[in-house]
Amino acid sequence: MKIYILWLRQIKRYLRSKSRILGSLAQPLLFLLAMGYGFGSVFQKAGQGNYINFLAPGIIGMSIIFTSVFTGIEIIWDRQFGFLKEMMVAPMSRLNIMIGRTMGGATVATMQGIIVLMLSMLFGFHPYSFIGVLLTIPVMFLVALLFTALGTMIASLLDDMQGFQLIMNFLIMPLFFLSGALFPLEGLPKVMSIITKLDPLSYGVDAFRYLLINSSHYDIGLDIAVLSIITGFFLLLGGYFFKKIQI
Amino acid sequence: MNSDLFMDTNKIINVKNLIKKFGDFIAVDDISFSVDKGEIFAFLGPNGAGKSTTIKMLTTLLTSNSGDIKINGHNPAIEPDLVRRMFGIVFQDTSLDDELTAWENMEFHGVLYDVPKKLRRERIESLMQFVELWDRKDSLVKEFSGGMKRRLEIARGLLHHPKIIFLDEPTLGLDPQTRNHMWEYLKDLNKKEGTTIFFTTHYMEEADRIADKIAIIDHGKIIASGTSAELKKDTKTESLEDAFLSLTGNVIREESATSVDHMRTNRRMWRK
Numbered sequence: 225m226k227i228y229i230l231w232l233r234q235i236k237r238y239l240r241s242k243s244r245i246l247g248s249l250a251q252p253l254l255f256l257l258a259m260g261y262g263f264g265s266v267f268q269k270a271g272q273g274n275y276i277n278f279l280a281p282g283i284i285g286m287s288i289i290f291t292s293v294f295t296g297i298e299i300i301w302d303r304q305f306g307f308l309k310e311m312m313v314a315p316m317s318r319l320n321i322m323i324g325r326t327m328g329g330a331t332v333a334t335m336q337g338i339i340v341l342m343l344s345m346l347f348g349f350h351p352y353s354f355i356g357v358l359l360t361i362p363v364m365f366l367v368a369l370l371f372t373a374l375g376t377m378i379a380s381l382l383d384d385m386q387g388f389q390l391i392m393n394f395l396i397m398p399l400f401f402l403s404g405a406l407f408p409l410e411g412l413p414k415v416m417s418i419i420t421k422l423d424p425l426s427y428g429v430d431a432f433r434y435l436l437i438n439s440s441h442y443d444i445g446l447d448i449a450v451l452s453i454i455t456g457f458f459l460l461l462g463g464y465f466f467k468k469i470q471i
Numbered sequence: 472m473n474s475d476l477f478m479d480t481n482k483i484i485n486v487k488n489l490i491k492k493f494g495d496f497i498a499v500d501d502i503s504f505s506v507d508k509g510e511i512f513a514f515l516g517p518n519g520a521g522k523s524t525t526i527k528m529l530t531t532l533l534t535s536n537s538g539d540i541k542i543n544g545h546n547p548a549i550e551p552d553l554v555r556r557m558f559g560i561v562f563q564d565t566s567l568d569d570e571l572t573a574w575e576n577m578e579f580h581g582v583l584y585d586v587p588k589k590l591r592r593e594r595i596e597s598l599m600q601f602v603e604l605w606d607r608k609d610s611l612v613k614e615f616s617g618g619m620k621r622r623l624e625i626a627r628g629l630l631h632h633p634k635i636i637f638l639d640e641p642t643l644g645l646d647p648q649t650r651n652h653m654w655e656y657l658k659d660l661n662k663k664e665g666t667t668i669f670f671t672t673h674y675m676e677e678a679d680r681i682a683d684k685i686a687i688i689d690h691g692k693i694i695a696s697g698t699s700a701e702l703k704k705d706t707k708t709e710s711l712e713d714a715f716l717s718l719t720g721n722v723i724r725e726e727s728a729t730s731v732d733h734m735r736t737n738r739r740m741w742r743k
Binding site: 314 | 532533551555562564565567
């Protein structure tokens with residue numbers, strides 16, 4: 225019940241900030257349209273098939289990573305506007321506060337991912353099967369959980385939003401660009417190939433591709449295993465760092 | 472140490488030799504004090520004296536370096552959840568969720584404190600009626616004025632019927648009407664329910680008028696305590712303000728701006 229009310233709070237806040245929903249859709253859409261149509265013919269000529277189809281799962285991954293890291297980092301705002309204090313003096317364990325918040329943030333990011341999926345279908349994306357689309361949703365939630373927990377960790381290490389740009393440019397952007405969201409993972413230079421293997425988003429995007437367009441670089445079982453392990457690890461770390469937040 | 476005194480069941484807050492250091496800086500330097508059940512207790516001191524740090528330790532937000540705290544017989548560091556149920560708190564800065572409605576803020580609090588649904592709904596209505604916000608229950612808190620927010624926070628702090636209510640500068644920035652209304656209610660609650668009130672303020676006439684007992688803290692040490700009359704007598708002064716100044720001196724204290732203050736400045740930039 226307590227975890228539920230923390231979750232509900234995140235959902236209500238999300239549904240009420242229409243500008244935020246719209247704002248965070250603009251970027252993935254721009255990527256999808258500009259790159260999808262822009263590189264479409266080159267991709268086709270290289271014998272890789274339909275680029276929009278290839279790109280859409282990557283763009284879903286993009287909207288999820290940005291939204292979930294951001295909802296995790298929002299703890300800084302809760303602290304700034306004082307609401308974190310209200311939670312911290314409540315008779316409830318720190319771990320449950322962290323769980324409730326992370327669940328809420330991950331749900332929000334999943335909803336964002338679903339919206340991007342539907343929009344991309346409007347712009348010419350053809351998923352392989354309906355079952356695949358349905359199965360994508362829990363995987364989206366798993367990826368969202370992973371990056372919300374990461375955002376929580378970052379938030380407990382940052383004093384204020386000053387460091388936000390730094391995190392965006394040196395962590396989130398590289399995670400996105402090096403995940404294979406925009407390009408195939410086959411035939412990459414050695415170093416690049418290693419880096420993409422270390423990027424958790426690679427496995428998320430790969431799982432999306434498997435479920436949505438029935439093509440994947442790694443194995444779906446490996447994708448889910450890697451994502452689950454890292455999510456578990458980040459949740460533990462996030463919980464640990466959350467306890468250290470001083471008000 | 473007088474152990475009999477420490478076991479005194481009449482003492483709802485009992486602090487012994489409490490110390491809190493931040494690095495080399497000693498924020499709270501070996502303080503001891505106690506508050507009786509049903510007492511209205513004013514905790515006064517210049518900025519940076521250690522008031523907020525002490526309140527944070529009493530309310531489980533900080534742990535001490537050494538010393539002993541008992542809240543109604545329980546140690547906040549050892550049994551935090553038990554202690555948390557016993558007090559309500561109104562912080563110096565607002566701690567409401569701006570994006571939720573007034574009613575939702577109350578409901579959220581009630582759920583976190585395990586107030587059963589039926590009772591919760593009843594109390595929310597009566598408390599919001601009392602602070603005259605019931606007709607605004609479905610407005611988002613961000614549309615409220617400072618005074619309305621403060622009233623809502625007080626109502627929220629009382630929702631789980633705490634034995635103690637902590638108020639950290641509760642009347643800061645409130646107009647006299649709201650201030651009087653608020654104190655009327657709190658005094659009434661104190662009389663009827665025996666709720667202990669622990670508050671800080673910079674308005675000396677407020678402490679003079681309302682508090683049964685006063686403690687003055689400066690540089691992390693409690694330098695005087697007693698009733699207002701006793702403090703005035705001891706310092707041979709006419710008013711509590713003069714007594715306060717004679718005890719703490721006239722030097723203006725400086726507090727460094729925290730990152731949160733910096734962030735408030737940048738707040739607009741980040742909204743939306």
